[in-house]
Amino acid sequence: MYALSSFLVLFGFWLLLSGYFTPFLVSMGAAAAIAVVALAHRMNVVDHEGHPVHLGWRVIGYWSWLGKEIAKSAWDVSKIIVNPRLPISPMLVRVKTTQKTTVGVVTYANSITLTPGTISVEVSNEEILVHALTRSSAKALLEGEMDRRVTHFEGAS
């Protein structure tokens, strides 16, 4: 099941990249996708973690929100950098995770890191240790919106 969907995704990826649709290249693409799935299977990476297709279209929604967040905080951090006084107030905070799956936690952790001003230092099932550049970025994170959105995005599965 995962293998089939993996194959389809990879093949699509090939066609996107290729841009050429000669019979030779398309068949090669199919062969390549099969080969990769086979190898990946040997590696045991073809599972729900490695290939989270089930997330579906929710991706778009979450990513656009995340993009906006990133832009905002990048802007904030930039202002701090160019500020002659360098007004930082670095701190370590722990945030609880409400996600149920590994993918969910990882998504949350990476989202934290991807947002300038916060990085996830230590990730575990229950909580994430975060280094924040300023008090306000820490506070924003502790408000928990991102956590909620990731959990929602992760879905009920």
Place this chain on the structure above:
Amino acid sequence: MMFAVAAIAVLIALSLALARAFLGPTVFDRVLAANTVGTGAMLLLAVVSFLGGRPEFIDLAIVYGFLNVIGTIAVLKYFRYGSLGEPGAGGEERQW
């Protein structure tokens, strides 16, 4: 012209990162800087591909991106375990 401006900007960022790589002081600072240099180089390759009309440079940039992350993680792993092949970095089954 606009590509040139972008390229110069990336180059400046790159040299700043390089400076940090030299300054250190911890190995992690250097690796961080090297990683940023990598990102910069990737972007530079993309911009240069427009600048020089050489679209195949983007492929190169993608390759570079792959290698960048692998390199960073390999270095970290080496510093952590003194070896690249230890299964410690995720091979063992986790508790949950």
Place this chain on the structure above:
Amino acid sequence: MIAPHLPVLQVVLPLLAAPLMVVVRRGGFAWLLATAASVAALGIALALFARVADGAVLSYAMGSWPPPWGIEYRVDRVNAFLLVLVSSIATVVVIYSRTSVAAEVPREQLYLFYTMYALCLAGLLGITVTGDAFNLFVFLEISSLSTYVLIALGRDRRALVASYQYLIMGTIGATFFVIGVGLLYLMTGTLNLADMAQRLPQVAESRPVLAALAFITVGVCLKLALFPLHLWLPNAYAYAPSAVTALLAATATKVSVYVLLRFYFFVFGGTTVFIALPMAEILLLLSLAAMFIASTVAIFQDNLKRMFAYSSVAQIGYITLGVSFDSVTGLTGGVVHLFNHALTKGALFLLLGGVALRVGVVRFDNIGGIGRMMPVTAFGIVLGGLSLIGVPATVGFVSKWYLVLAALESGAWWLAFLIVLSSLLTVAYVWRFVEAAYFREPDPAVARLKEAPLAMLVPAWLLVGASVYFGLDTVLTVGGASQAAQDLLRGGR
């Protein structure tokens, strides 16, 4: 059908043998294949030599792309001579290796040894045969990288350090070389050596061209271990497996000399180079330094392999000295010495390998009285030593004779004196061996020694015999060398 493809097959056969060995991974098979490749290379080299003997130039276009667009392989009298030299030494050494290497290299690494051996041979032949500057660099690196591995396969842990040091210096050398080539490429727009030679006069004497010359000189001189760029050589020779030492001493530095000659006389066209920059003077001084300092250092070595390694540095000085004269006689002397030293040092290191097989590390303290226990080996070493000194009736004499003549020809009688004087230092270290081998009572350990196995003695003595034979019959060597010298001085035009 094969005939027109000989120039490329010269390189491709050993190059093909290497991966086959990796795939099969059997020591015995690898040796067989390496031998076959070496013998084939020798056959091809001889055929090529015969075909260019009348002064013809064979050009082979890789992939049918005509030069200067494609890579060209080019055989003329100069490099055909070298091809024969390299492939024949390689053949002798590979036959010798079967016994020697089995004793020095772990069984499971034998295939690796022969793989690297084949690669090294392919690289050396490639350097010699290619007519493309960048391709030359690639072959240079192929031979160098395989050489590093071969050295590291030595038994002593110092082999590792030696290999590392060589890797550092060799890479610096190769990089200097490729920078020089790059500058020439930017100036002429071509990488084809013949084409480059034709285009260079238009941009000659511009700063990048002179810089290119300097880079190439330094780079190549690092590879050929010209004093004081020789620092990698003594340890590399001392701790590499015996067969490797012989191969390196006999071929690798010689091929580098060839590269220098190729660039100096063929690409840069000799005269302009020597006028624009004081190359001749620098080369002369460094050569003299090599001849005296390296020989003196050799006298004080306790390890025989190191001693002969320093001797190599000194002998390379004679070769470059010949080059520095920039005259037919001088170049003849240099080229003959290149040939001579290949035979002699090859023979010496092969024989030392035999001693090493019996006593382990070949030091003066543990070979006392070896002349009685291993008479054939010891006598061969003495003959080789005589050739190093330049005693008449050995090859060594012939080249020194021409070098001295060249010195006198240029009016530098003091130089002739120095050349002869430097031989005296050679006498000193060769004599140390004679005294140890023949005039010391054998230690109890030595007294139990047996002569080296026949499988090693025969190849070694082939070279010893050659170094005596070519000392007596000089028609082939001197004739070939003076032809080569004239061809070289005529330059690329």
Place this chain on the structure above:
Amino acid sequence: MTPAGTILFALAVPLAAMPLIAVSHRAPNVREAVTLVTATLLFLLVASLTPHVLAGERPEVTVLHVLPGLRVAFTVEPLGMLFGLIASGLWIVNSLYSIGYMRGNQERHQTRFYVCFAGALASTVGIAFAGNLFTLFLFYEALTLITYPLVTHHRTEEARRAGRLYIGMLVGGSIAFLLVAIIWTWALAGTIEFEPGGILREKASNATVGVLLALYVFGICKAAVMPMHRWLPAAMVAPTPVSALLHAVAVVKAGVFAVVKVVIYVFGVAELAALGNTEWLPLVAGFTIIAASIVALRSDNLKRRLAYSTVSQLSYVVLAAALLTPLSIIGAALHIATHALGKITLFFAAGAIYTAAHKTEVSQLDGIGRRMPWTMGAFAIGSLSMIGLPPAAGFVSKWYILSGAMATGQWGAVAVLAAGTLLSAGYLMPIVYRAFFLPPAPAGGHHEAHGEAPLTMVVAVSASAFGTVALFFYPEALLALSRQLAGPG
């Protein structure tokens, strides 16, 4: 056999003897028989060439063309003939003597000794007959190398040190100076073939000739011109037959032979005389004569005294050659022969004394003439020859040298010759006097009950003493050869 064939045969005989001697190492009698037969055969071969040379022929043979203009070739001319005769003749005597000495002293490694001795003779013949400088150089080096095992025969630390000095000076000098001189000569003259009248005629400037001559004289260390003499006394550690070989048969003779040969056939006597810049050579030779004699005078060790005597006497030859007159050239050639006979007699006697009485110092020799009358009688004859008194051969050669010096009014040389004669009398006659006229030292040692040395030694020493006297009365053959050198062509 053609003369050319004879030359090759003469070279081949001692060479062939080497393996023969080596394989017979378990049968000493066979081994020594081989040596004696070879020596005799060699002498006969060399002697058979004499009539040809006397008849004005110059037999020659080329063995090998090494490089264009460079060949291994042999030409027999009078000087070489003379040297060849002396060397091969004395080899017979020396072999006889060696048998007694080596057995008498129970020396080790006797086989190697005989093998190397044969090799040394082969090299000597090569030197004597060399047709060009290249060939001369080759065999000159070969002689050095093959005599090294002889010098270090005893393998003691002292022997090894002496051997190192021996090889170092001889090889070093020949490469650093002689070889350079040869190459330079080649560059100047375009040839290195020996030619009567010299090959450098009108080829070299005054200054060049001076430097070149110096290179030759000091490069040929075997001639032991001071300061290149150190190796010779040091080599005294070797067994006495070896000393005889060094001092009489081959080595130092090869040196002075080479010097004379170079003067005659490379520079040309007339040419050298016409040019300046050669005055230093008689000075150096004269200095060596006097200085070495004084050292000899002060040495109590018998062999050391004889060694310095050799150094001194060799310079007679060099001096004679340097006088550059026809008469002195004859004297030089003759002195090679007469000194050889005289000195071999003295060394034989010294060795006999050592073998019979184990005495090495002059001061121990009081009254020994009564126990060893033959030996000491021979010693007395040898001494006369060294001093240059009749009825010994030394008189003849010294006479010619002196005549040459006086004829050209080189009074300094005359004075040196006179002083040298007095000094040599001073260091040799007291020995004879002690041996015959002083009472033996009070008996204290346990070797007092000795008589003469073994028979072969006595025979040898008597034979060489006889030869010394005979050459005084019948010098014609050698004179005839020598005269050819001085005469035209």
Place this chain on the structure above:
Amino acid sequence: MVAGAVDVLSWASLVGGGVFCVIGGVGLIRMPDFYTRTHAAGVTDTLGAGLLLLGLMLQAGLSLVTVKLVMLGLLIFFTSPTATHALARAAMVRGIKPLLRDGGQEPSKP
């Protein structure tokens, strides 16, 4: 007209991206310790890279090149935080103490 607008947009994107890249670089120099520097690097990786790629995409239009640029963006999107996190974690494990403003919660505890 549309082309002009696209040009202006891509100009803006490229310049903006460039500026953010430089700011990230400056931050890398200015920030006082390793952890704070990672935040600065984040600016280059996110807004800097994103805007630059966007600018390039606008120039490339709907083409294969744009697809590849998207790939590039996705690649950065996935790898950059991963690498940064790995770095920070490794530093913490190694005992590199973060510079903390007093009152910052939680002393470091790996």
Place this chain on the structure above:
Amino acid sequence: MRFASHYSYWITMFLLIAGLYIVIAHGNLIKKLVGLSIFQTSVYLLYIAPGKLIGGTAPIVTEQFQVYSNPLPHVLILTAIVVGVATLALGLALVVRIREAYGSIEEDEILEQEV
């Protein structure tokens, strides 16, 4: 592209000297290799510089051969990179084995053990 190449000489020289300096100045075998790599990197930059800047002619590239022909800079650079990577890998392999044999990768400590 042009502006970058203008400075490529200076960058080349800088990398060259810096790399060489690191190779010489550092006793740590790995740092030497890093220096060596930097040193080699200078080559890549050199090969992309157009020859016209220093008075040379442009590389021969005719229409006919543009696609396939050999002396194209990026092929050369790629090759040089391969060579560089191979050298680095081999060098590191040697260092690893040296550390096993000597227990150190500091040059002076290693030489100390071989007196």
Place this chain on the structure above:
Amino acid sequence: MSGDLVLRVVAKLLIAFMLLFALYVQFHGDFGPGGGFQAGVIAAAAIIFYGIIYGLPAARKVVPSRVVETMVGLGVLIYAGVGVLGIVLGGNYLDYFVLSGDPVNGQHRGIFWVEAGVAVTVAGVMIKIFYMFAGRGRNGEPEA
């Protein structure tokens, strides 16, 4: 060890795409030289990444050492074989034009196989190198 969680998940995501990208570069490589090399590097990088994250034993299970070495040899053999084929078919060494009736087609075919050879070798060499280093930990057993 939970911190490696992020790495593990992202690696799973990346590896398959890297492998596919490698093949993409390989198959589109004959439109410009060097494709084989890059493809080899990327493919090897994917395997190496896997090895780094999941450990050497896991990587060796997926791609055994023996296979890697054979790859190295095989790639060169393919490359050189294509060259020799050129001679066999009557052209020069590495002559692609003779590989097919239509010269352009021959050219494509030749380059394709040559690039394939390069890719296999490069991938093999890189993985081999990784195995060599990764195999030598603090108490690593030497591997040739």
